[in-house]
Amino acid sequence: MHTRKTMKHSICMVSDFFYPNMGGVESHIYQLSQCLLERGHKVVVVTHAYGEKKGVRYLSNGLKAYYLPFIPFYNQCILPTIFTTFPLLRNIFIREQITIVHGHSAFSTLAHEAMFHARTMGLRTVFTDHSLFGFADASSILTNKVLQFSLADTNHVICVSHTSKENTVLRARIKPQMVSVIPNAVDGTMFTPDPTKRQKNKITIVMVSRLVYRKGMDLLASVIPQICSCHKDVQFIIGGEGPKRIVLEEMRESHDLHDRVQLLGAVNHKDVRDVLVQGDILINTSLTEAFCIAIVEAACCGLSVVSTRVGGAPEVLPPDLIYFAEPSVKDFVQTLHKAIEDRRKGKFVPPFDAHERIKKIYTWRNVAKRTEVVYKQVVEEVPYDSGDRLISFYKCGPLSGKLFVIAAVLNMFLLWILETLWQPAKDIEYAVELTPLQNFRQRSQSIDSSVVENKLSAKRTYLD
CATH class of the missing domain: 3.40.50.2000 (Glycogen Phosphorylase B;)
Known part of the structure; x- marks a missing residue:
């Protein structure tokens, strides 16, 4: 030995x-x-x-x-x-x-x-x-x-x-x-906020994930049309690739949401931060999750987080940085509505404050x-x-x-x-x-x- x-x-x-x-x-x-x-x-x-x-x-x-x-x-x-x-x-x-x-x-x-x-x-x-x-x-x-x-x-x-x-x-x-x-x-030096990258007069909702069943792509496909119909200033950016991409493409086509739902395809890890800083809210629709590093990276970039209450996700972030919903269309839509309204009213933790907190909690x-x-x-x-x-x-x-x-x-x-x-x-x-x-x-x-x-x-x- x-x-x-x-x-x-x-x-x-x-x-x-x-x-x-x-x-x-x-x-x-x-x-x-x-x-x-x-x-x-x-x-x-x-x-x-x-x-x-x-x-x-x-x-x-x-x-x-x-x-x-x-x-x-x-x-x-x-x-x-x-x-x-x-x-x-x-x-x-x-x-x-x-x-x-x-x-x-x-x-x-x-x-x-x-x-x-x-x-x-x-x-x-x-x-x-x-x-x-x-x-x-x-x-x-x-x-x-x-x-x-x-x-x-x-x-x-x-x-x-x-x-x-x-x-x-x-x-x-x-x-x-x-x-x-x-x-x-999370690497706190890599995932830093940049409010200048966000589009003014828009609420941008981001997801970066593998597009597979376990990540709740069917749930996401049902949530997006309802949110878009209620909030005209909301747009979605979705990064990732997988077999469930076709479900999102069909949803976007059937509801004519090409100008409001952007599918980026595969995103290199070095480019994830550049995608996240464009958003105001990150959503996680996973049906099962042991930890979910994506919500930590998003919070470190100053985004509000809306996640399904599954697995180890409730253990990850402080309560004031995340909204939880049951993995159902009705509850997730209601929770996302609240997060959007809070964002409009300015009721969220300032991005750089969230960044400082997260990078101290989670270090490699x-x-x-x-x-x-x-x-x-x-x-x-x-x-x-x-x-x-x-x-x-x-x-x-x-x-x-x-x-x-x-x-x-x-x-x-x-x-x-x-x-x-x-x-x-x-x-x-x-x-x-x-x-x-x-x-x-x-x-x-x-x-x-x-x-x-x-x-x-x-x-x-x-x-x-």
Whole structure:
């Protein structure tokens, strides 16, 4: 176990969701990684290939990202195979001298498989759950069983809200003591108010979201026509892409609202602030939400927020910065009416006052410090042997438990094959340390390319 007196860790963040894909999980991984680098830890990110983006890339401050040559199978996730990812992930873990594998998102196949392989190798694992799930439909039942299997062998779990913690504990059948709550955060330097960008004599309502069912696009499509018919000075700006875009386009066409409803399509995260500052009110119509970073970013930009009262959303903002509505057309329209009238009357928190409050409440440096405490805890835990591991899997169910045990035994056998017959750990060359970025720039000209050649044999791109 690689533990120094200063407790600096070598961390591998793993998820199917990372840049250039945009979303809350992607932003969380990137921002947390940057702050952990700042605090002296080593961090690498592992995800699957995104189009032509394959191999090893360097992002800001020398953050290294491995884009593995696996093709997304469904919803940006790779095909679940359990064993086929082991050789490449093992190579990366050894090459980067990883001590902690941190998986993100219950949807991510790659995260679950990476944590499973890491535990087989004796590494410590942490998992962050970013979503809420139900218990009754077929999709939720399957996802919850996979989560139960994955977390039965995980050292610690992080949830982004107390509601999310309750949901995860019930779904995965784990002890509440092994779950910590660490909320998301916002970059206060990026999301700043700019009242000059708002259109005078208009109330602009903004939404930036994935256009999917879970985000309440059908609800939104019913709300917009009613609001437009009652308030002639209201216009909508909607950023995001997804399968439910067609619902919004049909609504706009059938009610002849082309001049009042603007659909921007996909918005890069660096451009989100430029969209938000054009608005007076941000709306969140989600049907389920573990945290909702979008409403924090909007409040930090000085917007009033109207949100459905679902999941962890009520935990996020102070009461004077947000209006809540039930996820129904009637209640959401009434609540949005009130927010619009309050905006006209000037009954809202001044933008720069809201900004100062939010940026003090939610900071990525604070998230990194609290995550660091979790890392310290899992590193200091007394390791258990393979027998205890198999027992934890066996307890997952009368049938599924036996299948999980078989998978674990086969994985241990595969590790033996990789270590003795394929590529012993001693033959895997350690990666050259290229962080911090200042040192990397100075050294990159003199580093022998044969030394830093990655095992994927992929061309690298160095990005500031």
